[in-house]
Amino acid sequence: MISGTSVKVTDVTSKCYRVANMSQAYVTLATNDGYAIGALVLGHSLRSNNTTRDLCIMITPTVSPSIKALLHGVFNKVISVDVLDSGDSAHLSLLKRPELGITFTKLHCWTLTEYSKCVFLDADMLCVQNPDELFSHPELTAVTDIGWPDCFNSGMFVFVPSRDTYAKLLRVAEEKGSFDGGDQGLLNTYFTDWHRISFVFNMVASATYTYLPAYKQFGVNAKLIHFLGSMKPWQHRYDVTSGSVQTPAGYHHLAPYLNSWWAIYIRLVQPGIPEMVAQQLAGLHLGQESIQEGLARWERGEPDYLGRDSFANIQAYIDSKLKSGK
Incomplete structure (x- = not known):
């Protein structure tokens, strides 16, 4: 459990957890090294909170070999999936709906029939208290979406692997697609009779500001934190000296x-990352963006107040243009 800014970190590997409940698993997905790093932190956070379930991750070929090796040290199973280059039914479906590439990849979790029940977690989540009670709930159990509460947020859901369900989901994807262009729209179209569970199992961290009194009252009960949005934890600026992350006002x-x-990242993940890969990952939040990308980010309501879009940087940009006469 996390209290204040402290965190309990246990440096262990998956081999220590081959106990009961091996027919159940937490499942996540990584489509690049950034999300794989997020998955590593998620895996360690689940281990640190004494989960008794298996950990399984699906990865695409874009995850580098060095990061894949680290995943094997945390997850019981590392499964490679490649919808864009496979002969399975998802690949054939993708020929009809190419815009749903990542969605079809995520649907592969229903093919994990070696497990009797699973909980899917997005890789941009963090476990702060043991959530194993989720496995007592039926398929499909999830938390309401903050944007449209009649739908569930697909960052966390309880499901039962089944080839039959997998085939039906692909059929719905082919015939109806997804109303939001991603897995959430598709899954909500298929699972209309879903079971609601407390927000503490998928607390969207960036949204709690909309009702801080409720967060202050109930936030202590949070079990799974979801860093929803374009700004992921690994893209924030972290001060090693102070051991803290800069956060925007509000x-x-x-x-x-x-x-x-x-x-967790500094202590348990970073030491195993080759220096070259670590430098590439460090550049994920420091890279230059085009004017078009910056404009799109502003239009989404996602300015980087403490970084590129800070008042000091904007003033410096204006001053430079005035001096140059442009």
Whole structure:
């Protein structure tokens, strides 16, 4: 459990957890090294909170070999999936709906029939208290989406692997597609009679500012934190000296969770990452963006107040243009 900015970190590998409940698993997906790093932190956070379930991750070929090797040290199973280059039914479906590539990849979790029940977790999540009670709930159990509460958020859901369900989902994808262009729209179209569970099992960290009194009242019960949005924990600026992450104004409640994420990363993940890969990952939040990309980010309501879009940087840009006469 996380209290304040502290975090309990246990340096262990998956071999220590081959106990009961091996027919059940937490499942996640990584489509690149950034999300694989997120999955590593998620896996360690589940281990640190004494989960008794298996950990399974599906990865695409874009995850580098060095990061894949680290995944084998945390997850019981590392399964390679490649919808774009496979002969399975998902690949054939993709020929009809090419815009749903990542969605079809995520649907592969229903093919994990070696498990009797699973809980899917997005790789941009963090476990702060043991959530194993989720396995007592039926398919499909999830948390309401903050944007449209009649739908569930697909960052966390309880499901039962089944080839039959997998085939039906592909059929729905082919015939109806997804109303939001991603897996959430497709899954909500298929699972219309879903079971609701408390927000503490998929607490969207960036949204709690909309009702801080409720967060102060119930936030202590949170079990799974979801860093929903374009800004992921590994893209924040972390001060090694102070051991803290800078947070924009109005989002200070994120600091304990971001600091805990980084504490796990610094202690248990970063030491195993080759220097070249670590430098590439470090550049994920420092890279230059085009004017078009910056404009799109502003239009989405996602300015980087403490970084590129800070007042000081904007003023410096204006001054440079005035001096150059442009």
